[in-house]
Amino acid sequence: MSEARFRLALKAVRQGAWEFDLRTNEGYRSPELVQLLGVQQAHPTLSDFLSNVWPDDRPLVVQTFGQLRRGERDESVLQFRYRRDDGQTVWVEQHTLVERDEYGEACRLYGLSRDITLRKQAEQDLQQLNATLEARVAERTRELEAAAMRLATQNAALEARTMALEGFAELARGLTMQADPQVLLRRALEFALSVLPEGYGTYSQLEDGLWRTKVLVGNRRNAELQQVMEAGVPYDMMPSLSEPWSTRQPLYQAVYAPGSDLDEKLGSAIHALATLPVLVKGEPVGILGVVLFEQRPWAHVDKVVLETVARSLGVAMENARGVAELAQRTQELERSNQELEQFAYIASHDLQAPLRAVTSFAQLISDRYGALLDERGQVYLRQIVSNGQHMKHLVDDLLAFSRLHTQRRALKPISSAAVLATVVERLKADIEALGAQVAWDSQALPSVLADRGQLDSLLQNLLQNALKYHRSGVAPHVRVSAERDAGFWRFAVTDNGIGIGQQHFERVFEIFQRLHSRAEYEGTGIGLAVCKRIVEGHGGHLWLESTPGAGSTFYFTLPAVPVPEVKTKGAPWRVAHRDAGHGI
Known part of the structure; x- marks a missing residue:
């Protein structure tokens, strides 16, 4: 080179x-x-x-x-x-x-x-960085160790709380079955004492300004104190009870001073005391007390257990009150409903005879004496006949509605296709008059567990609704189908009628609720309420989907027959319309 x-x-x-x-x-x-x-x-x-x-x-x-x-x-x-x-x-x-x-x-x-100055500088920077990182790691390690200690303490408290919750859940499991709340209180005290040294537990309530022991678990070792607390002690003479009652906070005394409550001799056996308020909806209803026969600091775990028991006891007592009140209201509502249904049945049944008389005599007057009346008189007479007929339909529907509960029958396997065919045959005249079509797949429609008469009423009401609420100038088209849905069959009745606004989806199923006047569409406002009661009486559900101006689909579910059914072959679709030559 x-x-x-x-x-x-x-x-x-x-x-x-x-x-x-x-x-x-x-x-x-x-x-x-x-x-x-x-x-x-x-x-x-x-x-x-x-x-x-x-x-x-x-x-x-x-x-x-x-x-x-x-x-x-x-x-x-x-x-x-x-x-x-x-x-x-x-x-x-x-x-x-x-x-x-x-x-x-x-x-x-x-x-x-x-x-190599730059390299050495980089090495020194790296060493400095390593030293800084090591210092941070050491600091973080110390923090983690401290956190681990805190976590261990928290875990101990959590385990104690969990133990208390599990134990009390076992105690409170039969709460709704207990007529006497003292049973629950006794079990709560027994559980609290099971995790503490020897002592006894009390539950005290304030009655007419006096503290009285309502539940005692264990032996007070002082018969005189027992008699005093059963007789009642004025509110201000028991600070160990009145303080947690007024502050709504637990009171822990690791060293109990005899004489601080009542006479010194009465509290001679008490060495450590914990009193906790039992709150229902934020208000005290009683004081849970735990007495120990030896001086002992109340550890954090002890406090967690006792406070969990007191809190859970308050929740359980609140739930018990709610359950009892709900059961009472339910019983009252059931009795009221039965009375109303019985009244509706009797009233509608008893109204049929006078209504028939009114409409029959009005029609007789029209036939025999109508020519003698002026135009206004004939209008009045027609109004009597028309309103009488409407009232008759209303009473008939109300009677049918009340019978849904007063005349229940056992559910049996029923062919929905056969019932639908019967209904369509019954409505043949209306179908042909409107130029309507009612289509269904006789092979696809299943057998269901149902009351045949109620299933007939359900399908007839839904088909009549679909035919009645059709668009002007448009022939009604109604389709009935069904799909399996777990242990039920979900039916759909679809039409091309006027439709229903979404804001009315719930209202249409309420009794006597109408979206249109009688001048627009004849009816009583009971049909869909009957449908809903029938479906719910079978354990199913009824709802709808609709678009105004396009049509509606009413869905309902009925229980499936539990055994496999054998279907016979047949024509896949049957159509009912005004052309009698095609059959129904």
Whole structure:
């Protein structure tokens, strides 16, 4: 390689070459090295070189130089700090090789040196970063250890709370079956005492300004105290009870002072006391008390257990009240409903005879004496006949509605296709008059568990609705289908009528609710209410989907027959319309 190329290569790798004659003590630095080290001397002696080496690094450099001169080493790599002429310090990495004469004596040193200041700075930064990270890790470890201790404490409290909840859940499981709430109170106290040293438990209530013990579990070891608490103690004379009652906060006394409540002799057996308010809807209803026969600090776990029991007891008592009130209201509603249904049945049944008489005699007057009446009289008579007929329909529908509960029959497997065919045959005249079509798949319609008469009424009401509420100038088209839905069959009755707005989806199923006047569409407003009661009486559900101006689909579910049914082959679709030649 030429001299120019060699120097260009040194410059590219930011290195400088040097030589040192061990016999003459003279050195040589390449221009690249002179520039790299920031010095003026290109031919330094060993002393000149060492004078610029950092004092702390100088012993290692001298030692290594001696080893190379004595032949103990043939090669070395050193890293040391070097002071430039301008006073700045750089890190130098120096690679040295030894040249020997024919006698094997070291005569000359050759080497390459390069500036590694940036690398050293990066190493120092990395060390500093590692130190910082290690410090942070140590700090975080300490924090985690402290958190672990707190978590252990919390876990102990959580385990105690869980134990209390599980135990009390077992106690409260039969709450709704208990007529006497004292049974629940006794079990709650028994559970609380089971996790504490020897003592007894009480539940006290405030009655007419007097504290009275309503439940006692254990032995007070003081018959006189028992008699006093049963007789009643004024509110202000029992701070251990009145304080948690007024503050709604537990009161824990690790060392009970005899005489603080009542006479000192009465409390001689009490050494530690905890009294907790039992709250229902945020208001105190009683005080849960636990007495220990030995002095004992109330640990956090003890407090968690007792407070959980008191809180759960309050919730259970609130639920018990709600259950009792709900049961009473339900019983009253059931009795009221039965009375109303019975009244509706009797009233509608008894109204039939006079209504028939009114409409019959009105019709008889019209037939025999109508010619003797003027125009206004004939209008009045027609109104009597028309309203009488409407009232008859209303009473008939009301009677049918009340019979749904008064005349229930056992559900049996019924062919929905056969019932639908009967209904369509019954409505044949209306279907033909409207030019309507009623379509269904006789093979796809299933057998269901139903009351045949009620299923007949359900399908007839839905079909009559679909035929009645048709669009002007548009022939009604009604389709009945069914799909399996778990243990039920979901039926759909779809029409192309006037439709129903979404805001009326619930209202149409309420009794006597009409969306149109009688002048627009005849009816009593009971039909869909009857349908809903029939479906719900079968354990199903009735709902609708509709688009105004496009039509409606009424869905209802009925229980499926539990055994597999065998279907016979038949025509896939049957259509009923005005053309009697096609059949129904």
